[in-house]
Amino acid sequence: MSGITSFGAYIPYYRLTHKEIARAWGGRAGDGERAVANVDEDSITMAVEAVRDLLRGRDSHDVDGVVFASTTSPYSEKSASALIATAADLRHDVRTADYTNSLRASTSAILSSIDSIKAGSASRVIVTAADTRLAAPKSTAERLYGDAAAAIEVGSDGVIAKLIASHSTVDEITDMWRRPGDRFVSGWEERFAVTEGYQRILREGVGELFERSGIGPAEIAKAIFYAPDPGSLGALARSIGLKQDQLPDHLFGSVGCPGTAMPLLVLASVLEAARPGEKLLVAGYGSGCDALLFEVTDEIEKHRSSSRRAVSGHLAAKSTLESYERYSKFRDLIETEAARRQAPTASASQTWRERDDVYRFYGYRCLECEKVQYPRQRICIKCRARDNFESVKLADKQAGLFTFTLDYLNSDADPPSVMCVVDFDGGGRAFLMMTDRNPSDVKIDQQVEMTFRRLYDAEGFTNYYWKCRPVR
Structure with missing residues (x-):
């Protein structure tokens, strides 16, 4: 039996309210906030924190591999997973890999890691996903995006949620993209990207998973998706035959959409309160989809007393940025006078x-x-x-x-x-x-x-x- 053996999460300390974004640019905004990585954070540091949360209170040397998934890795040519493994104090002989350039990198990494478990090449592999995607100022996406990380460990011993079925598709479409040198994520016309991209591809992919597995929408306890916004998520769920109570909180009002990390972050949140026997649907999207079905086991009860903070602990520890101007300094959106001090050196x-x-x-x-x-x-x-x-x-x-x-x-x-x-x-x-x-x-x-x-x-x-x- 292979599946999930542990989980962790990380959400930055700072939040920016939707109302403050609206104040800066004019316009209206409802309640809610988005998570903002500190000026000294990036996808690597957040991934390290998620892995450390997963490993809290246990020996880090029993892990055989770490896989990093992100669309915003600080390096185009350098292993981020190697640095994450070192900072998390894993063994020097662990297997590392980086999955990048796709919003479904995290779910693809989960599937590949479970394949390595089944093949016997590893006993425990941690998949960590983190993103700090930057949207153009004044855009709708600036309010919708958020920064966060999550970590899911897969293995064959102590499985808390076993994988019972999966299905992947590829569907080439230019809906969202960011080229080398681009600061902001770009997208095509929204109706096309959502209707012919996100909703169609996931509806078809999840439908094929249900057909192949013999499991129907009514049997799903919680359905977890990558989603660009709450409206698109709700419409997708209805088209698949899911009810509102089968959708967990996807954290749009407290974190935002953290890109590649979203399916793993919401999954970690669901696992905090999951019960044995529940079936969980997890789906990632990006030029195709990955759809995975898990069934929660009795082992989940042993994780109730864990010292990890997970999603709930990080949501409770927060501070609100007092102004959009401070956020813009965090993201270097405006040029300010540099300090007249000697530039730092490195070796x-x-x-x-x-x-x-x-x-x-x-x-x-x-x-x-x-x-x-x-x-x-x-x-x-x-x-x-x-x-x-x-x-x-x-x-x-x-x-x-x-x-x-x-x-x-x-x-x-x-x-x-x-x-x-x-x-x-x-x-x-x-x-x-x-x-x-x-x-x-x-x-x-x-x-x-x-x-x-x-x-x-x-x-x-x-x-x-x-x-x-x-x-x-």
Whole structure:
């Protein structure tokens, strides 16, 4: 039996209300908000957070592979999944792959990963999907889009939702696209894209799945789709024969449409409350469709007490951006005067040498006096022992804020920079930046946790590192 064995999610801390977008451009807007990635977040950092949420409270070294699905990978030529696997502290011999350039990359990755499980080439594979799609300012899509990530683990042991049927189609259509060098997603006339693209292709693909599996619409507990907007989703469901109560909340009013991540994010939300025996339909769309049928097993009950935050926990932890102007700075939509400070530098060779410090965020415990220190040094700062250390994973530890300063002169897109010295539970101290924070709320002894973020771009590549954020 192969299927889903675990799940995780990540939704950025910041939200932008539909009313604020309407205020900026004029016009009307109803209630609702969209999730906005912080200025130091991208699809890689969000995918890392979703994987870490999935792995919360368990050993990361039992995973055999990680697959990254996105239409907004920061690199056109460089493995994002390799960086995600390293930051999540997976083994060095895991299999990695990137699925890109299609909105159904996530569901295609799920199917391929389950195939590898069935073939015996892997026991556990994590599929993580994340997108930070950018819509043109003042467009309808600017309100509809949202940023988020999700992670689904597939395997053959401890299956919480077994795959009972699947069907895929290909249907070439130019409805939505973004070429190299384009900042914004483009689309053809909406009625054509929705009627002849989205609704027709999914209606036919899901109908063929029902016919081949012998399972009808009435047997589906929850139907999960990629959807560009609530209206198109509702019309699709009715055309398939689904009732309103079979559609879970697709998070349009709280997150928005997170592109490739949408089917996995809504699936993770449904799995939080799923019951044994329920049948779940999951469908991804993009120049064709993937339609998957899962049946929830008794194993789902063992996941109720998990320490993961999943979708519900991330929805509860949020802060509303006070203005569209701040959002536009996050997305570099307007040009502002650059800080008159020396530009940051970077070294790919130095980062490679220190990859366990930089990406895995390992501290080091002296085996003679047990002092924990960071970063790596050859001589213990306490007992002066030489080259006698063991690695300590700091990324999963909470810490207390020892001291901090607010730097208004740093070239931060969201000033001031909160520069912190933190003391980790169990020992160790580090100098870090704080993110997802309100500077006026920062205080000594505040509890913080670690998060993987973009630091800056220099020498033509993106530099990633760990920051701290308040525990919420």
